[in-house]
Amino acid sequence: MVVDGLDDESSLDWLTDSDTHDERSLWDFIPRGRHSTVLVTTRQARLAGRFAERLQFVVEVKPLQDKDAVFMILGENPKDTPRFEQAKQLAKKLGGTAGVLAFPHAYRNKIDKKINLKEYEGMVGFPDSTKPDHTTNAMLAWKRLFRVMEKKHPEAASLLCSVGVLEVQSIPKDFFQKADWKLTPKLEMYGMIERSADDRFIRVTGIVRLCLQRYLEERKEKELIEEKVLRQLYETLKDGDHELDEALLPSILAALKFRTKFSEGKCTATLHLKVAQYYQHIGRMEAAKSHFEKALTRRSEDSKRRYYLSDKDVETARQALDKLGLDQKSLSVAGGKKPSSRACFIPNPQELRSELRLLEESSGREHTSTIQKLAELAALRLAHPSMRQPSQTKANNLANNRGLPAPTSGSPASGTPGNNDPSGNGSSSLAPQNGDTLEDDPAVLFERLLESAINTHGLNTMRTANAHYSLAIAYERQGNFPKSEQHFSQAIVIARDRLGPESPECLRMLRALACLYARQGNTQAEQMFALALQSQIKVLGDTHPETLITRHNVALFLEEAEEWEAAGQELERILGLQGYWLGRDAPETLHTAQSLALNYAARNKRKEAEDLFRATLATQEQVLGETHVDTMTTAERLREFLENAQGDGGKGDKGAKKEDNDKKGVKDGKKGKK
Incomplete structure (x- = not known):
């Protein structure tokens, strides 16, 4: 619900x-x-x-238990009852939530370690009341802490004002100047922020933002701080040296909601333009159009033409709007509907390659931005092989159906395949061809990502394990089974050591190795699938998305045993569950739909097969793109199905001989030639 x-x-x-x-x-x-x-x-x-x-x-999150609240305030659970009761009463006055209790904890541990709780309460000045106002008391505790910080560390206090006026919880390092970022440990010391483990973000809790904004409103300084933030973002992005990225976007959108005199001025036009260009880049066309229009509106308000967009920027915005208008008109004529919110956006490989080279020259080969761009290019080459030359090789459905999409973009190099897991459906050979260079070969790209993971994170880390896993899939696609098996095995060894043999990641890798064995006709495959499925049901449950993928694989083994009816029923169950949990247009759901269409064809359910093939292909073309390996595989199988139906004269012969031939054709499409 x-x-x-x-x-x-x-x-x-x-x-x-x-x-x-x-x-x-x-x-x-x-x-x-x-x-x-x-x-x-x-x-x-x-x-x-x-x-x-x-x-x-609805599950209500209760305040901390008394012993936990006391421990947070004092750093211990005292044995003497009066001190425990005093800390408990203080926690109740503040509402008992961790975010607020951080204020007295920080004051007593970082500012005045000798102050007792009674002295602290008197200093803060909590009003006497049988029903304390938790928000008011939290504000008083925060204000006492902030005023000390203002006096001792004014630069840090000023920085907190800048981040606190933004209605976002996480703010990336890119938001800050280098000198400002060095002040974040001071803010953390006072309990005002939390820094992420990778030192790339800070987190400002809701209660800190609330207290700060009320404080600034009391002093009539909130608008002044908002204007300062707008200027800072404008200076960061105006020259184009710093490109807007996904991490910085929420902060910019929050700043564009400021209602200050300056927000109608020079910076907002540039910020709207940058946001529009980012949305256009990721395929969010309606949002891009809206921000292009706002950028031009801000420009028209400037009579002197000095502070807003340059003539070049204006022309860029107008050309983009013209193109967006044509694109929307074409989509409307073609489909009669507005485009799906999940319509695909396929990056240009040549542009990615050029961006990668620029990053290598400016930042170095091992810089985080360079590695991320390399991961995008590798993922694109793996997911869209036909952007060079479509392969005519039939796919082995059982081996390649991990139920995971080949990635469109993402961060396999970062060690988090997740939704961008580069294990897709299809078996196109991705070796360089038609004038491509080695830098277009996914295996070469993923080799470099593996080397970077080892150098940066070490041999025995999950980042490296996931890099082995991605490389194994690239080699499998090329038909280099020995190297693929080697890297799958190394990934499994690391995952077992780091996370345990029944961890979801380890079981996913085990299933991938089973798929490779199935493709080679190795008899160990069925046993490995059964082991993975048994463990997944135990650890994750039988309807978890990962478990459903393995159930899909096991259903295909039923087809190998000629149990077509049982396999079809299981595929129908899986399709229903995936549609409910993941959505009808999720790549995993579409994988299962394709397998079910093949099952219908094998069982001579011609109409059901054709309808499901066509619906699956239409969704894949919209969500994944026509050049995606999954889409191409479905298109090829639909073509073969229609050719077989045409060869039969459209009579739909249900005789045993014809049915056996249909099943043999489907098996050939799934198994391939050994």
């Missing part, structure tokens, strides 16, 4: 302005992954009830 609530287009009404032209539902913002669960939290009971529909599905 929560999923249904999040998938409602109106779910964004409370989150975004009405003029954002965002066609997605809130569900589209939820990260998709196979190895974790997303916990949705809100401070508003109304929203929780709306999404869950029934109150029994």
Whole structure:
């Protein structure tokens, strides 16, 4: 029910302005992954009830238990009852939440270690009340802490004001000047922020933002700070030396919501332009159009033409709007519908390659940005082989059906395949061809990513394990089975050592190796699938997305045993579950739909097979793109199905001889020639 609530287009009404032209539902913002669960939290009971529909599905997060609250304030659980009771009463005055209790903890541990709780309460000045106002008391505790920081570390206090006016929880390192980033440990010392483990983000809690913004409003300084933030973002992005990225986008969108005199001025036009260009790059055309229009509107308000967009930027925006208008018109004529919010965006490989070379020259081969761009290029080459030359080789459905999409972009090099897991459906050889160079070969690219993971993170880390895994799939696609097996095995060894033999990651890799064995006709494959499935059901449950992928593989083994009816029924069950949990247009769901269409064809259910083939192909073309390896495989199998049907004269002969031939053809399409 929560999923249904999040998938409602109106779910964004409370989150975004009405003029954002965002066609997605809130569900589209939820990260998709196979190895974790997303916990949705809100401070508003109304929203929780709306999404869950029934109150029994709403779980209220209680304040900390007394012993935990006392420990957070004192750093210990005292044996003497009076001191424990005093700390407990202080926690109740502050509401008992961890974010607020961090204020007295920071004051007593970093500022005045000798102050006792009674002295602290007197200094803060909590009002006497039988029903304490938790927000007011939190504000008083925060203000006492902030004033000390203002006096001792004014630069850090000023920085907190800048990040605190932004209505975002995580702010990336790119937001800060180098000197400012060095002040973040001071903010962390005072309990005002948390830094991420990789030192790339800071997190500002809601209670700190609330207290800070009220404080600035009391001093009539909030608008001044907002203007400062707008200027900072403008100076960062105006010259084009710093490109807007996904991490910085939320901060810019939050700043564009400021309603200050300066927000109608020079910086907002540039920021709108940068946001529009980013949205255009990732395929969010309606959002791009909206921000291009806002950029030009801001320009028209400047009579002197000095501070807003340059003539070059204006021309860029107008050309983009013209192109977007044509694109939207073409889509409307072709389909009569607005484009899907999940319509694909396929990067240009030549542009990616050029960007990679520039990063190598400017930042170095091992820089994080360079490695990320290398990962994008490798993923693109693996997912879209036909951008060079479509392969005519039939795919081995059993071996390649891991139920995972070949990536369109992402970070396999970072050691987090997730939704960008480069193990797709299809068996096109990806060796350089038609004038391509070695830098277009996915195996070469993933070799370099593996080398970087080893140099940066070490031999026995999950980053390296996932790099081995990605490289193994690239070699398998090329038909280099010995090297593929070698890297799958190395990935499994590391995953077992780091996470345990029944960890989801290890079981995923074990299944991938089983797929490789199945492709080679190795008799160990069926046993490995059974082992992986048994462990996944035990650890994850029988309807977890990872378990469903393995169930899919096992269903195909039923077909190998000529149990077509049982296999078809299992595929139908899997398809229904994947459609519910992942969505009808998820790549995993589309994999299963293709397998079920083949099963229908083998069982002589011609109409069901053709309808499912066509529906699957249409969705893949929209979501993945025509050149994606999954899309090409479905198109090839639909073509073969139609040729067979035409050769039969369209009579739909259900005789045993014809049915056996159909099944033999399907098996050939799945197994390939040994």
